[in-house]
Amino acid sequence: MIRPTIIPKILAPNFFSLALVINLPLLEILYIAKLAFPHNTHLYQLPLQPYCTSQWSSSPPSSSFFMHAFILLWWCGLLVTSVVGGNNETDRLALLEFKAKITHDPLQLLSSWNDSIHFCQWRGVTCGRRHQRVIVLDLLQFSELVGSISPHVGNLSFLKKLSLSGSSFHNEIPSEIDRLRRLQFLQLYNNTHIGKIPRNLSHCTNLNYINFGRNLLDGEIPTTLGTLSKLQIVSFEGNNLTGSIPSFFGCLEEFLPQSSICLRYRSLM
Structure with missing residues (x-):
């Protein structure tokens, strides 16, 4: 059984809205969140490593995945800049x-x-x-x-x-x-x-x-x-x-x- 995902309030609506815009599956969103914030385990509570190992061990991620990852990381950078530096x-x-x-x-x-x-x-x-x-x-x-x-x-x-x-x-x-x-x-x-x-x-x-x-x-x-x-x-x-x-x-x-x-x-x- 998959455990519920815990995402902070400040990020949750933005992650999901971004997923809708770029049509990215939730599991990929969570995996990218793991890449973006490796030390913040509150962003992802799914067992991502087994999923990644079983699904991607035989073939590397597609180019579209990296494009989605780049978009999300860029967007997260804008979010951090806005929070830290004012707006x-x-x-x-x-x-x-x-x-x-x-x-x-x-x-x-x-x-x-x-x-x-x-x-x-x-x-x-x-x-x-x-x-x-x-x-x-x-x-x-x-x-x-x-x-x-x-x-x-x-x-x-x-x-x-x-x-x-x-x-x-x-x-x-x-x-x-x-x-x-x-x-x-x-x-x-x-x-x-x-x-x-x-x-x-x-x-x-x-x-x-x-x-x-x-x-x-x-x-x-x-x-x-x-x-x-x-x-x-x-x-x-x-x-x-x-x-x-x-x-x-x-x-x-x-x-x-x-x-x-x-x-x-x-x-x-």
Whole structure:
């Protein structure tokens, strides 16, 4: 008697629906599952080895079987990527959380941020063509916005450029920004941010541009920024920073003139 098959809920409906699409017998689906997940015995509880030995010992599997195996393994790879790396819905929800933190939008600049159109078409949002994930959030021209930056911005894991200058964003810069490992361009110029410069920005190892000028930041410049090997431009001018200029700023002179390292006004006075 064949024992019932046990398949996790997250995979079960997908395995069976895929079997219907490619017209693959259940036993072959289970055998491919054994190949795909050799250490996960919960995916298959049938005695597959005897079946395989008795049925296929005299002749090798057909080419159609390998085609089915390839399709299933490819599909499983997409599933794992989606679970581990987030998906488009993650980005959409993060943007809506960002909008929820906007307390004043008199010109209705974010009125397009709703489900009537895809979030990749929302104003200020740019998505990559391949994965349809947010790679740019640029609200530089949205000078009438008032609010704070939602910590959910850290969920935009494909983000490369974040530009929120010239508005009235206040409160502290959320530490969750350090989760944006692909971030290259970070501009929060001319707002009213308070608090410290996030120390964990050093986790954003692809950063080459940081502009926090003309805010209300205080404290010292984190020495951890010195680990950002790709960093070329830094601007902290017009804040209330104290302490000395970290020695790593001298390295930036190799890339740009001293005037590009903006630490003027009350930054370090």
